[in-house]
Amino acid sequence: MYSISSKDNSLIKHLQKLYSNSDYRHKNKEAVISGDHSFLDLNESGVLLKIFVDETKLDKYATLLTNLTAPSYKVSTKIINKISLSDGTYDIFGLIKFSDKKIVESNYTEDCILLDEIQDPGNLGTIVRSAVASGIKNIILSKNCVDIYNPKVLRATQGAIFKINFYIQHDLISFLNKYKNQILATVVGNGESIYNINLKVANAWIFGNEGCGINQNILS
Secondary structure, X not given: OEEOOOOOOHHHHHHHHHHHOHHHHHHHOEEEEEOOOOHXXXXXXXXXXXXXEEHHHOOOOHHHHHOOOOOEEEEOHHHHXXXXXXXXXXXXXXXXXXXXXXXXXXXXXXXXXXXXXXXXXXXXXXXXXXXXXXXXXXXXXXXXXXXXXXXXXXXHHOOHHHHOEEEEEEOHHHHHHHOOOEEEEOOOOOOOOHHXXXXXXXXXXXXXXXXXXXXXXXXX
């Protein structure tokens, strides 16, 4: 295990910036995940690059760390809190890598979820978990959605994010114009009951912004 003693260490500064800056995350194709619930899955998939543990909590994570191949670093509580500007809620963090996926032809015939400007990290995390539980493999995010690699989103997905394909900053209308199966938009009023809909076919589900709903040009 390595040790970092200075809060001005370049790696710590890198983590801080990844934690707080979406553009920086996507430029570097790296993100920070907090909590240990998905580390084993991340390690097996090869996306876990490094682990950072509060040096006062090494006994707590001793078994976990022996099962991870990614290098681990012990740091002080002050440094742990500096990574996320947290209140000490999390005592272990992981540095992960990612790659942006591109839409392929098969996406236009499969079950999928389209998200129109979803803003709340917890909501996006819940949608990801629900999609995985439902066997839906693809999520398409419009421009202005909360960043899928926002630390709060990653935490809310509880590791489910790495069990699904997602496509960011996408033009939803362009996708819908090519989609070959049933399209379903969720609306507050003047809609049809879900219990009257045939769900045995593949569907594209559209969920809208928390405050404004689905953009009118998408509904049209």
